Amino acid sequence: MAFVLKLDRDPGAELARVMRLEVDSALRLLAVTPRDAGAFRAGIHDARRALRRCRAALRLLPPDSAIDTLVRPLRAAGRALSPLRDTQALLETLAQLQQRPALLGSAHPVLLQRLMRQVRAGERRHVDGVRAATVALRTLATTLAEWRPEVTHAQLWRGLRRGAVRAARAAHAARGHADETALHRWRRRMRDHALQLELFGGAWPSVLAGEVAERKRLARMLGHWRDLGSLQAHVRRLRSTHLGRLSRDSLLQRLRHARAVLLHDAHALGAHVHAEPPRVLAARIARYHAVANTGNARH
Numbered sequence: 001m002a003f004v005l006k007l008d009r010d011p012g013a014e015l016a017r018v019m020r021l022e023v024d025s026a027l028r029l030l031a032v033t034p035r036d037a038g039a040f041r042a043g044i045h046d047a048r049r050a051l052r053r054c055r056a057a058l059r060l061l062p063p064d065s066a067i068d069t070l071v072r073p074l075r076a077a078g079r080a081l082s083p084l085r086d087t088q089a090l091l092e093t094l095a096q097l098q099q100r101p102a103l104l105g106s107a108h109p110v111l112l113q114r115l116m117r118q119v120r121a122g123e124r125r126h127v128d129g130v131r132a133a134t135v136a137l138r139t140l141a142t143t144l145a146e147w148r149p150e151v152t153h154a155q156l157w158r159g160l161r162r163g164a165v166r167a168a169r170a171a172h173a174a175r176g177h178a179d180e181t182a183l184h185r186w187r188r189r190m191r192d193h194a195l196q197l198e199l200f201g202g203a204w205p206s207v208l209a210g211e212v213a214e215r216k217r218l219a220r221m222l223g224h225w226r227d228l229g230s231l232q233a234h235v236r237r238l239r240s241t242h243l244g245r246l247s248r249d250s251l252l253q254r255l256r257h258a259r260a261v262l263l264h265d266a267h268a269l270g271a272h273v274h275a276e277p278p279r280v281l282a283a284r285i286a287r288y289h290a291v292a293n294t295g296n297a298r299h
Helices: 011-029 039-059 068-097 106-127 127-146 154-178 181-201 206-237 248-273 277-298
Strands: none
Touching: 011 039, 011 106, 011 127, 011 154, 039 068, 039 181, 068 106, 068 127, 106 206, 106 248, 127 154, 154 181, 154 248, 181 206, 181 248, 206 248
């Protein structure tokens, strides 16, 4: 399902269409039974991605827009699913680290076994969260069925600019204060910015696809940095002083080094991603749209 606005149509109707598709997708994903563990985890993960797309789309609207009736159920659904995310993120991190055997070595199967037990216990505890998220999303779907915001293309360009400004400011703050809070904020705002730019991909698909991909790559790097920190915390809480043939202290040292390298690479990529001023970026996308519309009119 393409997360792209058809910019030759009414912008408000297009925003509503895209959000309806994402909410319907999330509801289908959350209908998977917990007995199918793999599909259940994948469904939670993909449903949360659909919610993020909805939030990014809403943030394109002017700040004074009357969208509380949409924001509240979105927020409720996200909070209901978030406890499941933390343990799933640790498993995803271990899956990525499996491609780097020099980092975890013989500790990997030990950690995987323990985390799998933690995930299964978490899934049993948080099934009610899935039910709560489903109720919130059904409420949202009902509201969206009648929602037709009055939005102009100019307002969309301003929304894209606001998102880019927020991401750039968060990146600047993270360079000055590279703590968990600042980097988490940068990741969230970069993710929003990437999704908002993706919505405008139809203006020039072959060019914008690469720009969206680099922004998403940066958001993933920052997410992986955070998840490595969660894995560090998990390792510290273990009673065992050895994991496989690797001591706990040695593993923690390796994880600290991996995080430092990842953060360095994220800042390097961020310098490229944020090199273009947000005002210039928004104006460029608007010009792409104008040219594309001119070409369509001639046909």
